[in-house]
Amino acid sequence: MNGETGDKNLSERAQFLLKVLVERYIRDGEPVGSRTLSKDSGLDLSPASIRNVMADLEEYGFVTSPHTSAGRIPTAKGYRMFVDSLLKVKPLDEQEVLRMRAHLDPSQSNPQQLLASASNMLSAITRMAGVVTLPKREMASWKHIEFLPLAENRVLVILVLADGEVQNRVLHLDRAYDASSLQQISNYLNSNFAGRDLTELRRSLLNELNRTRESMNELMHMAITMADKVFQSRAGEPTYMMAGETNLMDFAELSDMEKLRRLFEAFNHKRDILTLLDKCIIAEGVQIFIGEESGYRVLDQVSVVSAPYSMGDGVVGVLGVIGPTRMSYERVIPIVDVTARLLSAALNPRK
Amino acid sequence: MNGETGDKNLSERAQFLLKVLVERYIRDGEPVGSRTLSKDSGLDLSPASIRNVMADLEEYGFVTSPHTSAGRIPTAKGYRMFVDSLLKVKPLDEQEVLRMRAHLDPSQSNPQQLLASASNMLSAITRMAGVVTLPKREMASWKHIEFLPLAENRVLVILVLADGEVQNRVLHLDRAYDASSLQQISNYLNSNFAGRDLTELRRSLLNELNRTRESMNELMHMAITMADKVFQSRAGEPTYMMAGETNLMDFAELSDMEKLRRLFEAFNHKRDILTLLDKCIIAEGVQIFIGEESGYRVLDQVSVVSAPYSMGDGVVGVLGVIGPTRMSYERVIPIVDVTARLLSAALNPRK
DNA sequence: TTTAGCACTCCGTTATACTGAGTGCCAGCA
């Protein structure tokens, strides 16, 4: 209510003190009192003055006290302000970038392994949990397709993707196809559509189907319906890989067994985590969800720092770090950022 | 030192009291005192007499007390005696068996999914962690093999196993092979060796190679060396699937965060758990490791109840339950046993 | 606008006492 803090915007000083407070709390994990802040800030202010500012910050919802006579700790909103407006991330040490690059060496790993390395690396250097979503395969292009007849109207489809990843699916069909017509179908698909991404493929196949409805020979018809079946994305696939979940057990914030258990169960069921990560795939760079912001109860006590990575010429997945809200964003943000870039580079063979 | 307990073998009464004690402790989780035992046993003995027996049991190492004035709890040795000699497992309720069978319906799942269902089911009904090792593929036979030329001297091998499981591997070769000679090679292998198990195949291929060394045409030579490469089992594969680890967080025995963490890390690294489970593959039926018996520090507080399952005509893997030493062996043993039988049945198509 | 001073609050720790559960041992009894 008093002059300075009546405005919508916090005073310079209040912002600065919030910054110092958050940094201090991230460092020590203990509520920060006015005396500490008075010494720590470098400003020439007495504890009493600091207390006034704190009262304002509390009123705005940036900080809170665990109880009457403890210091203040940041709220989710406080962290948000800190991350968005107060924090200046320094670029990573060059040495460290080199070390990271070595872990993601494309020459001696396949894409699958690269993803695993990335999540391991994230968990190892941050000492929190690292997560990498598997590439959205619809967006990836493919090199080659092959059909193999099995018993009882079933056909095995082998799909070689642009990155060398191989997928198989078994189709259950309404009638048997002999080896030679299957051969013809795959020839047709390989010569006309190889190299396109999977969604595009489905679209042009449907067009084709409409355009040539009458004139089309049976073979092409078969080919098109079959391809349509193949390229429907399958459900129930594993959808992300995580490493270092156990690191989270060290954090005092998560020492409540009940909460920890729910969190780990969420990791296993994947659903919530995945929809959250999917939201990040549209964003440009590093995206951060702090505590309750995520909208999922289980993630109340944790933050997610994520960044999209790309393959070919589009974003195909997201990687990131999951840790307590009280994490060193200053350190984690550039790490996630760099990892995403390195992984993208490793996944895209230099042309 | 006194007459009765001086023999190597425990008296009838001592054995019976141990049984009651273990059952009681499994039920309540609290040290059992002489008064309780006196009422609970049904024997017409005063607490004082019970105490004498307890002193003997303690001397033999079957029970111990957490502190001077608490009751007794079983040691690993005590549980072992209980499980080996005192416990009589009742067969499972028929209703329950039917419900379990429904979960492992071979008609609407592939083998991969069956294994996952089995481990899920084990964890769900025992409320502990369920684990299933993946089948040893060397012991499985195969139905079909196919080669697909890729760029740069690489060949994609598609291997269809007897259970319908499909595997791919990429071979790096010293020279390029054209599609038609690859076709010939696969024809040769399919018509001469399909249906054998993989170890047997390698053996007969090597024989073949020696026997026909001079007379052999180049094609057969290629085929044989290539097959040899294919059927070398690959390292670094995932080796078991686990479900319900988080159930273990509920047990008071594991409330020590440090121990819990080590346990979960062991689950992730898989190594120790796997060598332990591998030991069970030779045993006939249900095998039990109680606490420290396993020889692995991380498993000090937990027991593993396991049983082998089979496919084709041999044992190929192990499944089981991991839980606190203080688990209801009476319930868990038949569950593991039945699950192993059901899984074996589901994996072996009725002929 | 800032600051010093003061009363107040609340957590965490320590000391103390007390209760309840259980034990080991001994002496007497069938």
Next chain:
DNA sequence: TGCTGGCACTCAGTATAACGGAGTGCTAAA
């Protein structure tokens, strides 16, 4: 000889009170 009641003792866990420390909010003065 084996069983039992009695007794002194031990020890974890809990409740209670006391106290110091850290921090706050408010007020009055600089």
